[in-house]
Amino acid sequence: MSQRKSVQPRGDEPGVAAPADSPVTDREPNRLIREKSPYLLQHAYNPVDWYPWGDEAFEAARKEDKPIFLSIGYSTCHWCHVMEHESFEDTAVARLMNEAFVAIKVDREERPDIDNIYMGVCQIMTGSGGWPLTIIMTPDKKPFFAGTYFPKEGRFGRMGMLDLIPRIADVWQHRRGEVLASAEKITSSLHEAVPAADDAPDSTVLQAAFQQLEARFDSRYGGFGSAPKFPTPHTLMFLLRYWRRSGDSSALAMVEQTLSAMRRGGMFDQIGFGFHRYSTDPQWLLPHFEKMLYDQAMLAMAYTEAYQATGEDGYKMAAREIFTYVLRDMVSGEGGFYSAEDADSEGEEGKSYLWSVAELRSILSPADAGLFIRVYGIEPDGNFSDQTTQQKTGTNIPHLTQPLAVIAGELAIPEPSLREHLETIRRQLYAVREERVHPHKDDKILTDWNGLMIAALSKAAAAFDDSEYAHAASLAADFVLSKLRTSGGRLWHRYRDGQAAVPGHVDDYAFLIWGLLDLYEATFDVSRLEAALALNDQLIEHFWDARSGGFFFTAADAEKLIARQKETYDGAVPSGNAVAMLNLLRLGRITTNPDLEAKASQISRAFGADLRRLPSAHTQMLMAVDFALGPAYEIVIAGDPAADDTRQMLRTLRSEFLPNSVVILRPTNTPTPAITRLSEFIGALTAVQGRATAYVCREYACQRPTNDPVEMMRLVNEEQPTIREARR
Numbered sequence: 001m002s003q004r005k006s007v008q009p010r011g012d013e014p015g016v017a018a019p020a021d022s023p024v025t026d027r028e029p030n031r032l033i034r035e036k037s038p039y040l041l042q043h044a045y046n047p048v049d050w051y052p053w054g055d056e057a058f059e060a061a062r063k064e065d066k067p068i069f070l071s072i073g074y075s076t077c078h079w080c081h082v083m084e085h086e087s088f089e090d091t092a093v094a095r096l097m098n099e100a101f102v103a104i105k106v107d108r109e110e111r112p113d114i115d116n117i118y119m120g121v122c123q124i125m126t127g128s129g130g131w132p133l134t135i136i137m138t139p140d141k142k143p144f145f146a147g148t149y150f151p152k153e154g155r156f157g158r159m160g161m162l163d164l165i166p167r168i169a170d171v172w173q174h175r176r177g178e179v180l181a182s183a184e185k186i187t188s189s190l191h192e193a194v195p196a197a198d199d200a201p202d203s204t205v206l207q208a209a210f211q212q213l214e215a216r217f218d219s220r221y222g223g224f225g226s227a228p229k230f231p232t233p234h235t236l237m238f239l240l241r242y243w244r245r246s247g248d249s250s251a252l253a254m255v256e257q258t259l260s261a262m263r264r265g266g267m268f269d270q271i272g273f274g275f276h277r278y279s280t281d282p283q284w285l286l287p288h289f290e291k292m293l294y295d296q297a298m299l300a301m302a303y304t305e306a307y308q309a310t311g312e313d314g315y316k317m318a319a320r321e322i323f324t325y326v327l328r329d330m331v332s333g334e335g336g337f338y339s340a341e342d343a344d345s346e347g348e349e350g351k352s353y354l355w356s357v358a359e360l361r362s363i364l365s366p367a368d369a370g371l372f373i374r375v376y377g378i379e380p381d382g383n384f385s386d387q388t389t390q391q392k393t394g395t396n397i398p399h400l401t402q403p404l405a406v407i408a409g410e411l412a413i414p415e416p417s418l419r420e421h422l423e424t425i426r427r428q429l430y431a432v433r434e435e436r437v438h439p440h441k442d443d444k445i446l447t448d449w450n451g452l453m454i455a456a457l458s459k460a461a462a463a464f465d466d467s468e469y470a471h472a473a474s475l476a477a478d479f480v481l482s483k484l485r486t487s488g489g490r491l492w493h494r495y496r497d498g499q500a501a502v503p504g505h506v507d508d509y510a511f512l513i514w515g516l517l518d519l520y521e522a523t524f525d526v527s528r529l530e531a532a533l534a535l536n537d538q539l540i541e542h543f544w545d546a547r548s549g550g551f552f553f554t555a556a557d558a559e560k561l562i563a564r565q566k567e568t569y570d571g572a573v574p575s576g577n578a579v580a581m582l583n584l585l586r587l588g589r590i591t592t593n594p595d596l597e598a599k600a601s602q603i604s605r606a607f608g609a610d611l612r613r614l615p616s617a618h619t620q621m622l623m624a625v626d627f628a629l630g631p632a633y634e635i636v637i638a639g640d641p642a643a644d645d646t647r648q649m650l651r652t653l654r655s656e657f658l659p660n661s662v663v664i665l666r667p668t669n670t671p672t673p674a675i676t677r678l679s680e681f682i683g684a685l686t687a688v689q690g691r692a693t694a695y696v697c698r699e700y701a702c703q704r705p706t707n708d709p710v711e712m713m714r715l716v717n718e719e720q721p722t723i724r725e726a727r728r
Helices: 038-042 055-064 078-088 091-100 112-126 161-174 176-189 203-216 233-246 249-264 293-310 313-329 357-363 366-375 404-411 415-433 447-464 467-483 506-523 526-543 576-591 594-606 608-613 619-629 644-654 680-684 709-717 722-726
Strands: 050-052 068-073 102-107 133-137 143-147 492-496 499-503 633-639 661-667 693-698
Touching: 038 102, 050 055, 055 068, 055 102, 068 078, 068 112, 078 091, 091 161, 112 133, 112 143, 112 176, 143 176, 161 176, 203 233, 203 249, 203 608, 203 619, 233 249, 233 293, 233 619, 249 293, 249 313, 293 313, 293 447, 313 447, 313 467, 357 366, 357 415, 366 404, 366 415, 404 415, 447 467, 447 492, 447 506, 467 506, 467 526, 506 526, 506 576, 526 576, 576 594, 576 619, 576 661, 594 608, 594 619, 608 619, 633 644, 633 709, 644 661, 644 709, 661 680, 693 709
Parallel strands: 050 102, 068 102, 633 661
Antiparallel strands: 068 133, 133 143, 492 499, 633 693
């Protein structure tokens, strides 16, 4: 790929500049120069006459009688960069495209509604999908050709752009009837009949999911399947809940082996922290180097819950390392979180993260270099191979070859001393790495992904008793609620460069509500709960399917696309319906509103057939099912928030893994606490004998109040002895 540098604003576009990885060129910009998306701006100086998605493009296609070339990707997508350099920057390819098509560029992270539909088309037509996504469609948005990456010239059976474009143009001109018939058939396939409501899932679907995951588990390296290996933290979080419910130790073992192996591997950035996107091999060594905000959030939650379940400090440390990366590199000055960092720098994937033996020896003392080489699997010829030639490059991905405790034993060094020494070395190497060319950062701020990070920070703030994390989560929540919400209370999806845009979709509402609920339980700031309830009202009003149950991905008044879909499948992030179902259950228990729990039940019935058909692909929704099946707890702490006994009771409660619970603080230092406006029953729950008091309620019945934290935990854990056993 070509090296990319900053571009100065053009005279006719004052104040507008392409992002830092746009190519230096004297070419005039195309229409994308007016966009805010970093991905679209990367293509603003292509010779392709790109349009953003919108009426102007479709009207041009109708007027010129041309099909539309729709290209969907995102700014940190490696093969999107490759296709741009090979084809979209090539004048010969661009000339053909401009003659044959009206070309539209879409950022999948900015417009997931468009991406979801056309990725489904690609999977229907080709059996697979991925990015860059290439769709050829009629001016009325109906697709008739789909694919992913196309090189400039054909090779190894893969058609090239120079062949593809003339063929599509010829078919459009001379076989138009076939094209239109095909487009109608493909579009019709997206409008499948809505299944009738099913019975609500029971515990057998939880067991079936566990059995499917157990069959796919890699007992040697951890994780599921072979390669590529994705982290799928929501699957690990489901397994923790299954272990707590069933007592099956193999579920916990799968979680622990996977989390430990990922943290030791090259998929984890051992020098700068944070996780790369996925591993290209079974042993977690060779990553795809991009870093996504949602991965950091979901993995931090999984490590935090594993710490609560087991008490193992290594999981707590891993979560803290993720947050170190995020709060250092991925937070804006206003408190919102950026989206991603690219895999590439200086035109090479992973270059910023790799080390040669010679370089290490030039930076570190001989003894430190020898120790680092031994501990982190550094090889003289390198352990990193060029993915095109498969030849070793002489550079290395640092990774722990064994658990640090084992290495410490072999070196006869106390583990704390070894860990401290390695941290000193890491800081030296990080300082050197900071001088390298950094990967491109996608600095747009997305509501849904920020909701996930707010949830992760809030969960850790409570579990680790860390006010810094609660503060960071609060700043992000304030940013989203002030910058990404309309005067009418609706959400925007994307913020960048001072502009909020793109109407929010179901994930924006569901994920932000999730974050606000966890933030309430971390801080007991009732305004967070009030915001969650208000957003939940908006979600139900504009997204709920009154006929069949569940939430549509887009609002009823959103742009009309060729289909309006509902999603349940968990991909890189959980499905909005799954998160919304658990939100409804939690909100229903906090406010004692049975209508919210009824909505959750309707979701489980609406998608019951999907859950039974492939339960392991719906683990986030199964977490909601697990909560609904119970036992689930409402735990009210009545006490002075500033008093030591109240704080101690909360610390005791938060130290353990209690996923199926809501925790409410009933302050006693004010006569009419704000929480009683939202939950009437809490008003009667007062401190006994003037001391912090716990009310443990299970399945709509409350136990005798207690001032004793030990007795409180006995009431919570009386049916789940697995927690105590795991932490012995």
